[in-house]
Amino acid sequence: MKHLDCHKNIIYLWQIHSHMQSTYYKIKDKIISSERGQLFFPDDFSTLGSSDAVRSALVRLCQNEIILRIAQGIYYYPKSDTKWGSGIIPPSMEEIANSIAKRDKIRIIPVGAYVLNILGLSTQVPANIVFVTDGSPRRISIGKGKGILFKHTSEMRNFAYQSQMMLLIVTALREIGENNVTPEQLEIIKTHLEKVSLEDFQRDIQLAPIWVRKLLQNK
Known part of the structure; x- marks a missing residue:
């Protein structure tokens, strides 16, 4: 047995x-x-x-x-x-964040210093990038001292933008603040606005805070 x-x-x-x-x-x-x-x-x-x-x-x-x-x-x-022989090309933090969002079927929006860096409004490259999400809050550690932070938001209008560029511009301006936007930053924003169709601009501008609307409509 x-x-x-x-x-x-x-x-x-x-x-x-x-x-x-x-x-x-x-x-x-x-x-x-x-x-x-x-x-x-x-x-x-x-x-x-x-x-x-x-x-x-x-x-x-x-x-x-x-x-x-x-x-x-x-x-x-x-x-x-393979061109320059510099070794492995690591995935960007944004690629990782977008892959997680796709897997979890959630929506994310870059905020803070990261969105300013994306648009060239700041040279600061944050070690930890932040997104607001309609999903659960969490932090994903990526290597030593780096990470991705998802912060839950109940502001659903953030996810209603048709144009991704308009979303980034409005988010960046809100991050800078009403009285802190410099002429140099306005010029950069103007070049980004040229990539937004008139139809998208007219629809999405209604989602922005009043002061942002006035600023962008005067550009």
Whole structure:
């Protein structure tokens, strides 16, 4: 009887090992058939094996340097600079944030120093970038001292803009403040406004604070 139990245990362990091996190669094939520079989450492979098998496969793929773990539960199929030979091109913080938003089916808007940097209104490059979201608040640590912060907002009009550029401009102006906008910043904003269609401008301007409306309509 003991011999039979031992035999059953061996078969069971072999089946687990076989399942994990199968999951590993399925995940590996899916990743290497994808475009380099893509981000992955464990949920992307939920149909290829159990959660334990998927987790084990991702650890092994990292060990084999096929993918990189850039944050908890976030993996990167590295893209390299073949032109200048400067090595791996890491994903931008915005790419990571957008991938998380897509996975979680939430909307995000860059705010703070980050939105000013995007539009060239500030040279400050924040180590931690902030987004407001209609989803849950959280912080994602990306490397040493860097991170992405999602802050929940109940201001749903923020997500009603048709033009992404108009959204960024209005958000940036609100960040700067009514009496703090410099002539240099206004010139930069003017160049960005040229990328917004008249139709989008006329619709989206109604969503902006009154002082922002007056400022932009005078440009």
